[in-house]
Amino acid sequence: MKYSTGANKSKYDLRTFSYLPTTANHKGGVRYTPKFIDNQHRVGICTSISLTQNAHNATGVEYSPDFQYLIQKKYIDGNWTEGSSALSACKAAHKYGMVKYEDFKRFVNEDDRKLTYRKYIKKLQAISDEDIEKLLENAVKIEGYAKIPVSRDTLANAINSNESGLITRFVIDNLWYRAPIEPLRKAKNPISGHLVNLTNYAGNSFRIANSWGTDWADKGTAYFMLQDNTPTEAYAVFYKKIPKEVNKKETLNKVIKISQIMKLIDLLKRLGLI
Secondary structure (H helix, E strand, O other), X not given: OOOOOOEEOOOOOOOXXXXXXXXXXXXXXXXXXXXOOOEOOOOOOHHHHHHHHHHHHHHOOOEOHHHHHHHHHHHHHOOOOOOEEHHHHHHHHHHOOEOEHHHHOOOOOHHHHHOOHHHHHHHHHOOOHHHHHHHHOOXXXXXXXXXXXXXXXXXXXXXXXXXXXXXXXXXXXXXXXXXXXXXXXXXXXXXEEEEEEEEEEEOOEEEEEOOEOOOOOEOOEEEEEOOOOOOOEEEEEEOOOOOOOOOHHHHHHHHHHHHHHHHHHHHHHHOOOO
16 A cells, blocks of 8 residues: 655744754663554545654543544645645644544544545545534643754754654655665655654664554654755644642651651650750
């Protein structure tokens, strides 16, 4: 199967939520194995999948890229043509939010991505405004996003400060469809833009997590040398911190211990020992 692509280049957005240092270690960043590799199959929804994969790695929650793509096309892009941009994905998640895969799969799910784009998009268009509004009631919004300058140190520092990786656009050609394909090379005969997650680095070598399933390349991942294959743009996404549930038993034990210590101190004072 030849997977679809579908990432248009973003217009520059002045919004920023981070400050990045000017230098980075030769080796650094939190080298992680992506927790989830999704599959866009025949439809060009790499922009929404790259964001939901990024969110999955950051939060552990599987969000629906199909719902994300619906929101991007309906409310941000204002069209239903195949393809979108990293900026549209970020704007949609910031303004409207993302919903869990489980909550949306009865409308559209991964199996529908095996259809033609025309049939896939018709299923999205058939979802009523009322259903969308209900889904948005439980949507989770991202805290913010920042466009990262494409250079070795800025990308490396962004990875260091954002453990979920960066959503990153490449211009690709037919070589991307071959396996094994490490390292990724610059497109000689460009066919499209494509969005992936930039996960970690070592020197000038960077690794990506793709959206073409775990059968692609090295379990869905591959690497490239920055000087040989430079991405066209990259975005860092920031997620709201979810408060950890308070351990009531642990808190009670701490209170009891403090109370016992205070009683002992009081006793020692009364005995004139302190």
